[in-house]
Amino acid sequence: MADATKKIRVGWFSYSCCEDSTIMFTEIMNDHWQDWxxxxxxRHARVLQSKNHWDEMDVAFIEGAVANDHQKQEVLRIRSLAKKVVAIGACACTGMPSAQRNTFNEKQKEEIEILRVRFASLPMVLKLSDVIKIDAEVPxxxxxxxKFLETLTALVGEWQAAQ
Ligand code: SF4
Structure with a gap:
């Protein structure tokens, strides 16, 4: 019999982006917090709490593109901890608009090279699926x-069915 006190373990993470999907996420909470x-x-959602954990998750939502090796290592770590990973927003799903520098011509790339090196950025900005396997996308x-609510509802339903 399912344990009614058990909760689905969720993480919310942001990388290179403007974090507007995080803002949308908190706005949605106004309507759903009592149920959620x-x-x-x-387990991890810096927008909601100061104490966060890097441990096992049923679902990790990742917003933003991957622009440096530190982010890449964290994303790989999330993949090792989470049963399901969902790419959140265009930057995570496609790289753009955060990956705009990938489209620069050689002269433009030369001009920003000093900044790329200073901030230890990767030569190219990566979409999430360039780094890890993803299970779902919210464009x-x-x-x-x-689409986010549909995806969350489906994942909660899958998790409940498995309990
Ligand atoms: S897709 Fe990227 S640029 Fe667009 S709102 Fe999300 S983080 Fe910001």
Whole structure:
């Protein structure tokens, strides 16, 4: 029999981006917090809490593109901890618009090289699926909130069915 006190373990992470999907996420909470707090254990969500954990997750939502090796290592770590990973927003799904420097011509690339080196950035900005396997995507700039709710509902349903 399913344990009614058990909660789905969720992480929310942001990398190179403007974090507008994080803002949408907190806006959605105005309507859903009372329900979510009964079923979701936020293991990591810096926008919601100061105490966060790097441990096992049922679902990790990742917003933003991957622009440097530190971010790449963190994303690989998230993949090793999370059963499902969802790319959130256009930057995570496609790289753009955060990956705009990938489209620069040689002269433009030369001009920004000093900054790229100073901030230890990768030669090319990567979309999430360039670094890890992803299980679902929520496109949009910022994310499509209807699609996000559908994805979250489906993942919670899958998790509940497995309990
Ligand atoms: S997809 Fe758009 S809203 Fe989301 S982080 Fe990128 S630029 Fe910002």
């Amino acid at each position: 707090k009964k079923i979701i254990d936020f 949009g700039c910022p994310m499509d909130t209807k």
